[in-house]
Amino acid sequence: xxxxxxxxxxxxxxxxxxxxxxxxxxxxxxxxxxxxxxxxxxxxxxxxxxxxxxxxxxxxxxxxxxxxxxxxxxxxxxxxxxxxxxxxxxxxxxxxxxxxxxxxxxxxxxxxxxxxxxxxxxxxxxxxxxxxxxxxxxxxxxxxxxxxxxxxxxxxxxxxxxxxxxxxxxxxxxxxxxxxxxxxxxxxxxxxxxxxxxxxxxxxxxxxxxxxxxxxxxxxxxxxxxxxxxxxxxxxxxxxxxxxxxxxxxxxxxxxxxxxxxxxxxxxxxxxxxxxxxxxxxxxxxxxxxxxxxxxxxxxxxxxxxxxxxxxxxxxxxxxxxxxxxxxxxxxxxxxxxxxxxxxxxxxxxxxxxxxxxxxxxxxxxxxxxxxxxxxxxxxxxxxxxxxxxxxxxxxxxxxxxxxxxxxxxxxxxxxxxxxxxxxxxxxxxxxxxxxxxxxxxxxxxxxxxx
Amino acid sequence: xxxxxxxxxxxxxxxxxxxxxxxxxxxxxxxxxxxxxxxxxxxxxxxxxxxxxxxxxxxxxxxxxxxxxxxxxxxxxxxxxxxxxxxxxxxxxxxxxxxxxxxxxxxxxxxxxxxxxxxxxxxxxxxxxxxxxxxxxxxxxxxxxxxxxxxxxxxxxxxxxxxxxxxxxxxxxxxxxxxxxxxxxxxxxxxxxxxxxxxxxxxxxxxxxxxxxxxxxxxxxxxxxxxxxxxxxxxxxxxxxxxxxxxxxxxxxxxxxxxxxxxxxxxxxxxxxxxxxxxxxxxxxxxxxxxxxxxxxxxxxxxxxxxx
Numbered sequence: 001x002x003x004x005x006x007x008x009x010x011x012x013x014x015x016x017x018x019x020x021x022x023x024x025x026x027x028x029x030x031x032x033x034x035x036x037x038x039x040x041x042x043x044x045x046x047x048x049x050x051x052x053x054x055x056x057x058x059x060x061x062x063x064x065x066x067x068x069x070x071x072x073x074x075x076x077x078x079x080x081x082x083x084x085x086x087x088x089x090x091x092x093x094x095x096x097x098x099x100x101x102x103x104x105x106x107x108x109x110x111x112x113x114x115x116x117x118x119x120x121x122x123x124x125x126x127x128x129x130x131x132x133x134x135x136x137x138x139x140x141x142x143x144x145x146x147x148x149x150x151x152x153x154x155x156x157x158x159x160x161x162x163x164x165x166x167x168x169x170x171x172x173x174x175x176x177x178x179x180x181x182x183x184x185x186x187x188x189x190x191x192x193x194x195x196x197x198x199x200x201x202x203x204x205x206x207x208x209x210x211x212x213x214x215x216x217x218x219x220x221x222x223x224x225x226x227x228x229x230x231x232x233x234x235x236x237x238x239x240x241x242x243x244x245x246x247x248x249x250x251x252x253x254x255x256x257x258x259x260x261x262x263x264x265x266x267x268x269x270x271x272x273x274x275x276x277x278x279x280x281x282x283x284x285x286x287x288x289x290x291x292x293x294x295x296x297x298x299x300x301x302x303x304x305x306x307x308x309x310x311x312x313x314x315x316x317x318x319x320x321x322x323x324x325x326x327x328x329x330x331x332x333x334x335x336x337x338x339x340x341x342x343x344x345x346x347x348x349x350x351x352x353x354x355x356x357x358x359x360x361x362x363x364x365x366x367x368x369x370x371x372x373x374x375x376x377x378x379x380x381x382x383x384x385x386x387x388x389x390x391x392x393x394x395x396x397x398x399x400x401x402x403x404x405x406x407x408x409x410x411x412x413x414x415x416x417x418x419x420x421x422x423x424x425x426x427x428x429x430x431x432x433x434x435x436x437x438x439x440x441x442x443x444x445x446x447x448x449x450x451x
Numbered sequence: 452x453x454x455x456x457x458x459x460x461x462x463x464x465x466x467x468x469x470x471x472x473x474x475x476x477x478x479x480x481x482x483x484x485x486x487x488x489x490x491x492x493x494x495x496x497x498x499x500x501x502x503x504x505x506x507x508x509x510x511x512x513x514x515x516x517x518x519x520x521x522x523x524x525x526x527x528x529x530x531x532x533x534x535x536x537x538x539x540x541x542x543x544x545x546x547x548x549x550x551x552x553x554x555x556x557x558x559x560x561x562x563x564x565x566x567x568x569x570x571x572x573x574x575x576x577x578x579x580x581x582x583x584x585x586x587x588x589x590x591x592x593x594x595x596x597x598x599x600x601x602x603x604x605x606x607x608x609x610x611x612x613x614x615x616x617x618x619x620x621x622x623x624x625x626x627x628x629x630x631x632x633x634x635x636x637x638x639x640x641x642x643x644x645x646x647x648x649x650x651x652x653x654x655x656x657x658x659x660x661x662x663x664x665x666x667x668x669x670x671x672x673x674x675x676x677x678x679x680x681x682x683x684x685x686x687x688x689x690x691x692x693x694x695x696x697x698x699x700x701x702x703x704x705x706x707x708x709x710x711x712x713x714x715x716x717x718x719x720x721x722x723x724x725x726x727x728x729x730x731x732x733x734x735x736x737x738x739x740x741x742x743x744x745x746x747x748x749x750x751x752x753x754x755x756x757x758x759x
Contacts, residue, residue, distance in 0.1 A: 056691040066683045179551035240517040282517035324508040448542040451515045
């Protein structure tokens with residue numbers, strides 16, 4: 001890849017990490033010092049080195065076993081985590097797991113760490129997401145603390161607090177009602193608005209290391225979120241139809257970018273709130289195949305002049321194939337989102353399109369691969385010509401980006417991802433290339449996964 | 452005034468008539484099909500039952516499909532296995548259901564593990580270096596029909612509480628089901644007497660209750676730790692141990708990939724017995740039929756072990 005030749009530093013970093021990781025994997029293959037706690041008295045050492053044939057087996061049988069596992073694909077995988085269960089220091093457990101012991105547990109806590117080594121061919125990579133790797137070398141994408149609990153019979157509480165290297169940010173902190181009649185639900189506090197599919201999710205739920213640029217360009221590095229209130233309703237229909245509407249402050253350092261965003265404008269009247277609405281429909285096409293379709297819209301003020309507004313319209317499609325009628329590790333998902341943005345600016349109305357389509361394929365319990373295509377057009381004025389965009393003055397031509405990745409999941413609580421991308425912003429002289437090696441660790445309460 | 456009363460009475464009658472078909476049944480949603488089968492046996496025609504997971508599906512890993520949230524939205528009672536079995540998918544659905552009747556702590560939320568003698572509760576603190584452990588104990592208790600009967604009685608009591616009008620029916624049905632299970636159990640235990648004390652290999656740690664009931668000895672698991680897929684060195688160790696201890700059979704749930712289990716069974720050699728993880732409730736299978744089918748599989752495995 002040309003990025004490698006042009007940027008030996010990034011490549012070196014990646015290679016050395018790969019070497020380190022494989023070494024770590026190899027050392028984890030050493031036999032653990034004690035058998036699993038209650039696996040039976042006769043349990044042999046789980047992680048005997050594969051090169052040694054255990055007594056009682058012929059080398060042919062050992063070879064057959066190794067062949068059945070596809071050669072060395074699992075050599076780097078710890079056969080069991082190297083810490084023996086019995087040798088835990090007394091205070092070695094920072095987080096309690098809900099239900100453990102006899103004590104009450106009021107809070108579900110989890111920490112999610114995302115770190116990445118990155119190499120870019122460009123000195124100024126066009127990475128817009130607040131959690132994206134943005135520079136050559138090591139990147140702390142985020143350390144997310146998730147807290148959740150039922151408050152009382154009427155509310156539950158959720159918060160996502162993000163620690164970066166240089167500060168702490170309250171990404172989300174909201175209450176959700178549990179006991180409203182007529183299938184209504186209210187969320188209040190600071191939350192990611194339910195626009196489309198990607199916006200309301202955190203990096204832990206993403207199939208890629210970075211955010212689609214559609215999100216960061218239209219909504220900001222942190223996506224679209226705000227302080228406000230949201231009402232949602234589950235329609236009394238035979239299939240799933242959820243209608244959501246929210247009103248939020250359209251201000252913030254890295255959010256509501258097409259609205260008031262980081263400008264000095266404040267909410268002076270109800271007209272200065274951002275209103276977001278969405279309709280989600282779900283179709284269980286079969287036991288194995290499901291389809292979710294959403295329509296979203298957001299409107300709010302922008303800072304370019306008195307009563308100038310921005311409207312964003314979006315549609316999202318999520319097709320999920322996961323066989324459950326027979327034993328299978330297969331999971332195939334297709335996710336497409338398209339955004340149309342319309343902004344009133346002095347003497348003009350700017351429109352542009354942004355979107356992405358991604359296909360992810362988990363082909364075994366531990367391995368998955370994914371590909372993503374993204375497209376963003378320049379802003380066009382009422383006359384149909386490319387217009388000066390006050391937010392992205394350099395964005396005068398189309399930009400597209402293609403990313404592919406390979407993910408390895410040791411367990412569902414950790415994953416390693418290798419991702420490469422070609423970012424072709426046509427207003428630049430040449431396309432940019434990037435490569436990431438990202439590690440994610442999830443510890444604490446096992447949070448439930450949204451569909 | 453008279454007319455007004457008449458109109459009001461007519462309206463009330465109409466409302467009642469319109470509501471009557473909907474009120475004929477309690478709407479019950481269960482997380483796994485075994486619980487659905489038990490609830491149906493106890494509730495009879497007074498309940499409509501739906502299972503969120505299929506019997507062919509790993510109950511640890513169910514997709515939180517919005518259609519399941521919709522089912523929960525309309526449920527009067529949710530019955531779950533508990534012990535964190537559904538922790539990866541149920542909490543979000545429960546919040547998204549917008550149904551106060553079935554939230555944790557409400558009469559419409561029933562955690563069936565409270566009726567069970569829970570096994571394998573980890574002593575002291577646990578962490579995930581031991582794999583995907585269940586800190587509250589092993590949740591796979593529905594493999595043991597004695598526990599199944601206890602759960603059925605618990606469900607009957609809850610149905611009686613929610614629908615007092617038919618309480619007698621629920622209790623009678625539960626008594627009938629318990630008697631049927633006890634009768635079938637005598638036969639099952641006789642057929643599987645040969646399993647007592649037998650060393651057995653299993654894929655996942657689903658065998659605790661089955662072993663407790665039938666008296667066999669799970670000597671090793673193909674998963675190095677719960678939720679961690681098998682790897683060559685571990686399988687080799689299991690193979691050595693299986694030969695040393697003369698393992699009688701290899702057990703695996705139908706929802707796991709059986710490649711390693713098949714290979715191990717061939718190399719020991721010992722019969723491979725595939726257990727259906729749950730009742731095929733949608734096809735009308737009952738819990739007793741499901742256990743009976745499982746016993747049949749174990750019996751065949753036992754006979755194969757003798758023959759081979």
